[in-house]
Amino acid sequence: MAVDGDTFAMLREAVRRFVDERLIPAERRVAEEDRIGPELIAEMRALGLYGLSIPEAWGGLGLGMAEEVEIAMELGRAAPAFRSAVGTNIGIGSQALVLAGTEAQRRRWLPGLASGEIVGSFCLTEPDAGSDAASLRTRAVRRPDGAWVLDGTKRYITNAPEAGLFTVMARTSEAPGAAGISCFLVERDAPGLSLGRPDRKMGQQGAHTCDVILDGCVVPADALLGEREGEGFRVAMRVLDKGRLHIAAVCVGAATRLIDEAVAYGRTRRQFGRPIAEFQLVQAMLADSYAETYAARTMVRDAARRRDAGETVTLEASACKMFASEMVGRVADRAVQIHGGAGYMAEYEVERFFRDVRLFRLYEGTTQIQQLVIARELIKRAG
Template sequence: MVRDEETLNVMLETVSRFVKEQLIPIEEDVSRTDAIPDEIVDQMRELGLFGLSIPEDYGGLGLTLEEEVNVIFELCHASPVFRSMIGTNVGIGSLGIVIAGTEEQKQKYLPKLASGEIIASFALTEPDAGSDAASLRTTARRDGNSYVINGVKRFITNAPEAGLFTVFARTNAEEKGARGVSALLVERDTPGVSLGKNEKKMGQQGGHVCDVIFDDCRVPASCLLGKEGTGFKTAMKILDKSRTHIASVCVGAAERIIEESVRYAAERKQFGKVIGEFQLIQAMLADSKAEAYAARCMVLDAARKYDEGKKITTESSCCKLFASEMVCRVADRGVQIHGGYGYTHEYAVERFYRDMRLFRVFEGTSQIQQLIIARNMLKEL
């Protein structure tokens, strides 16, 4: 639901200008150095990008999901690594507190997340628990007025920069399934928290991922997010929204790749004319445009339903599945249209080709999305 079309349009124009003037010109430098400049992060703070979805009462912009995905469409015309910097604060790092946090937890953390003063991370995945998140082994043992956490979390986005972790751990050792899992808020400087080395990734350089290790990490019982045993339910509620958000990232990136491909096809000459005049090139451009448009429509439809208070577990999985697969096809066609140049660093499509592959894997693989969609269809029957 868009509450004020004029205000939203002003914000979209501002973000679009920021992308064109500040982000796109430094994409290659960010990829080469594996770092986003501090001054760019400061500008993202000033634009309010860290607090897009956080309620206004806690210092955020309080955007509806429809408004949020429209902003992300624009932001992700630049390398997706810039979105990754704000992504955990906007989504999985803050939404749990919004959904299940006490007023004290909200007052303590949400304003700092909204301003970008601290970065949040979502510590769910483990070495032996990825898609099967309910089988996680990290434990949080109750000891008086504290919980003692032990375990390892893997592939945690923004962990090197994070000041706050939402940690999912088993508080009931006898309950092996999802019902034994709870969520806890753990600050980075808590004794017993340490980080592994930064992972060297295929793409999205500038966005950092590493292990988070908990070794007899003692936190107050007040760090519990919601009730014991409800952590997995909270995680799934968060993912319903965040998967729609990720789908919007894929749409924005696909639109950028298409722009690059159309521009190249209109300039590159072979056999005495621009390659955009060849029908096989036109077919690739047309297929990419049609698929990106379909994904955009899906995302907007799911966002509107979410804003209406409807459950969108199936719709968000449909968006995540289709959009992440779509953008990889678009990126592949982009490289193909650029020919040999598409395989070099000279053109952005090479980097986008690598960057896009992640979206079919994280926050639920394409295969997990298929299972969720099909199981929900059978339940509805």
């Protein structure tokens, strides 16, 4: 933990007020315009949200995992686009550098990522490589002068339209599976790098994705993360536990917001002469939603503390991500149901959240991938 308890309590309260007073009131405008206004981005930078997990030595706040998930739960109460704006810098966009970067690479990139001056983007998924990430086809070939030439297409890359730094996974040898994959730090203006059109998505307007196209993209020798080949995929996997816990915490925040919306509507909407919140079947949906959210919150906090204590939490992180992302989908569905026909209308926030939270079951590993990880880890521990 980089900050004392009182300082962290003030940070969390500041984030909570920022969410309530600035982000939530801006949600509808962000969804309609499909962009977060520069004034809000500036405020997020000033709060230090881009550098939550980056060590203080490089300009960040250096929060531990237990602290980070608390902030993620607060951010999760607002539309997911806001959290997404800072998410890559908090996660794989910076943590690969923290874990495996050279001193020169850290000095060059981490301060800008921590301040939000540079937006990071993580490029792993391809048209034919998603859950089976080890099958990626993007290639990097070393030239005689030491520079690397990258060729391939990355798909659904979060924050790519705004990114200044792309962390790119590419195959550097014929070694099977993950052993032949390396990680490269590619600047936005690297020759041969171009972007596709922004994707049109089901939800999460204001959070942008697009293809990243590498066509004879030339990067210098020192763009290889850590200057060691064949380590990229292993580094990415080491960061996944952290990313899955972070997403699980965001799901808890979204579920908390949905419950608040459902309770508020249930208290004011009247049928048969009384508020619908007095009807037992509505109360049952509220009770189930609260109990599941409470369970997910407890899971996330426990796994985060274990990670901070130095434990390997691959099993726990996957369980948290699987349970929390499925849970928030159920809570969103119940919130729409409690709203009745109004819940299907864009006038109410639950309609947008219903679409937004669907993505949580897909990225950072689908639910089905989490099931495989959980089973694998259980078998490994038993052995």
